[in-house]
Amino acid sequence: MYYTSKQISFGILDDKNYVISSGSKQELTADIKFFDKLVDLCDFCLDGKKEIDIINFMKASEIDEYCLQYLLNNRYILPKKIDFSDRYSRNHLYYETVGYDSDLVQKAISRSHIVCVGAGGIGNIISYLTASLGVQKITLVDDDIIEKTNLNRQFFLENTILVAKKSI
Secondary structure (H helix, E strand, O other): OEEEOOOEEEEEOOOOOEEEEEOOEEEEEOOHHHHHHHHHHHHHOOOOEOHHHHHHHHHHHOOOHHHHHHHHHOOOEEOOOOOOOOOOHHHHHHHHHOOOOHHHHHHHHHHOEEEEEOOOHHHHHHHHHHHHHOOOEEEEEOOOEOOHHHOOOOOOOOHHHOOOEOOO
16 A cells, blocks of 8 residues: 655646645656646545556556655655554655654554753753653753752753752
8 A cells, every 4th residue: 555645745836846745855847747646546546556456547547657666765655554653654744755664663662761960951851852752761860959940941840849950
């Protein structure tokens, strides 16, 4: 099964240039017929299609093989469906879009152990974002104590724990 990436967008830059984009990746084409075929093919694959159905659609719509290869090579059409109810679905979408096996990458991330030296303004947000990414084991190392001046930039801290050590 092949699925159109949920990040893909199409646009008209001016009367001569058409934009295909996914995340921060953008491609330009001046060929309106090519652009229209890409839009049609992505629209057809939106809910997922088998390869034989795509081939039959392409024959009926006079879309050449190059259009499909262009969309597959640039990861605008993906070879697997992303489960958007999954906590890490956006991670999976990104990994697939850049050409990695999202299941393998997410498993490797979850098995990782990160050591963050410093739990100040930067270390605090890095540890939060790392945990949000799916890392299961994070060690924070910081010999400082929590002070009132930390509270404006270290959102894990509270007034009730002033003068405690940042890490144990």
